[in-house]
Amino acid sequence: VKNEARMAEKTYGEGLFAKVSALIDEYLDLHRGDTFNDDKLFRDLEITSRDARKEAQKKLSYLVKEQVLKKDKNAYIYINRDITYIPWYNCKEDYIKLVLPSSHHPDDLTYFGFEDVAKFSPGSLIVIAGVSNAGKSTLCRNILWDNMHTMKSVYFSSETTGPAFKRYAQVMNWQDPFKDGKPVFELVERYRDYEDVIRNGWLNLIDWLDIEDGEFFKIGNTLSMIKEKNPLGITVVAIQKDANKELGRGASFSKEKASLYMTLDYDKDHELYRLTIEKCKEWVGAFDPNHKTYGFQITEAGTQFSNIRELKKCPECHGYGSRGKNDCMRCNGTGWTDGYVSKRVENGIEF
Ligand SMILES: [Zn+2]
Numbered sequence: 001v002k003n004e005a006r007m008a009e010k011t012y013g014e015g016l017f018a019k020v021s022a023l024i025d026e027y028l029d030l031h032r033g034d035t036f037n038d039d040k041l042f043r044d045l046e047i048t049s050r051d052a053r054k055e056a057q058k059k060l061s062y063l064v065k066e067q068v069l070k071k072d073k074n075a076y077i078y079i080n081r082d083i084t085y086i087p088w089y090n091c092k093e094d095y096i097k098l099v100l101p102s103s104h105h106p107d108d109l110t111y112f113g114f115e116d117v118a119k120f121s122p123g124s125l126i127v128i129a130g131v132s133n134a135g136k137s138t139l140c141r142n143i144l145w146d147n148m149h150t151m152k153s154v155y156f157s158s159e160t161t162g163p164a165f166k167r168y169a170q171v172m173n174w175q176d177p178f179k180d181g182k183p184v185f186e187l188v189e190r191y192r193d194y195e196d197v198i199r200n201g202w203l204n205l206i207d208w209l210d211i212e213d214g215e216f217f218k219i220g221n222t223l224s225m226i227k228e229k230n231p232l233g234i235t236v237v238a239i240q241k242d243a244n245k246e247l248g249r250g251a252s253f254s255k256e257k258a259s260l261y262m263t264l265d266y267d268k269d270h271e272l273y274r275l276t277i278e279k280c281k282e283w284v285g286a287f288d289p290n291h292k293t294y295g296f297q298i299t300e301a302g303t304q305f306s307n308i309r310e311l312k313k314c315p316e317c318h319g320y321g322s323r324g325k326n327d328c329m330r331c332n333g334t335g336w337t338d339g340y341v342s343k344r345v346e347n348g349i350e351f
Pocket of ligand 1: 314315316317318319320321322328329330331332333334335336
């Protein structure tokens with residue numbers, strides 16, 4: 001580009017406008033969405049001569065007139081006319097049927113009861129904010145496993161390896177991940193810029209989205225970009241959560257973009273895993289799933305959820321886990337007591 005710019009400057013008179021014009025067109029292609037002013041454009045394209053600058057300004061006013069650019073004070077803004085149409089008329093169902101994790105042991109069969117009322121419109125974003133080792137990846141793998149035969153699925157992982165994933169897959173034998181000798185889902189190694197590779201209409205799982213310290217405010221924007229790329233499917237994004245905070249990294253910035261926002265906590269002293277519904281935007285019926293908490297265990301080498309049950313704040317210690325200096329007897333110091341248990345019926349859900 002720079003050489004061409006120099007060439008353009010050497011050619012005065014006839015042809016200069018055409019050359020400057022071509023340079024600017026190329027520049028705009030590369031800088032879609034950017035905002036710039038005359039000086040920046042001249043600097044970037046190394047347009048130094050007075051004649052060439054005059055031609056460049058002519059071209060810019062032409063582009064404003066043609067509504068390729070809009071001008072705001074001294075700044076030029078590229079008008080983004082990319083449109084993603086939503087083919088609503090082709091959609092067979094209002095909601096996408098998404099199966100959430102459950103125990104697949106015949107003598108357990110428990111599942112997260114909020115699944116009965118939670119609904120997922122096309123384009124839904126599910127955020128899983130979990131502390132380390134509280135089951136984020138287990139949850140992502142289970143969502144993949146239980147939906148991969150009904151939805152095209154892609155699993156973006158930032159920390160698995162082929163052998164590690166295969167070990168999990170061999171234990172998760174309640175589903176066959178192959179069809180005609182090929183895996184039914186895609187496993188992709190990815191660390192950033194997920195919005196560039198999201199597959200529209202698919203189940204996209206991101207395990208997990210890393211946000212640097214001090215950059216938490218960016219998460220809302222990042223989640224928006226990711227979500228916008230999948231208006232017809234469902235996107236699941238796992239993020240990190242600090243143990244002593246209620247919400248995950250980016251807090252409300254991440255919550256506002258989500259249709260379903262779940263947190264995962266682990267009380268190591270009492271070996272109690274917890275899943276809390278911080279937000280469920282779409283639900284039907286009388287049972288409001290918002291702010292419900294579930295206890296569970298992770299069994300089978302980190303592959304399966306079991307003993308899933310609703311948890312209630314302990315009525316004796318009001319959730320503190322202690323009475324004076326002693327552990328609360330009623331809840332064994334956990335602060336929680338067991339509530340309702342939802343079980344799959346034998347011939348209800350197809351595994
Ligand atoms: Zn208690």
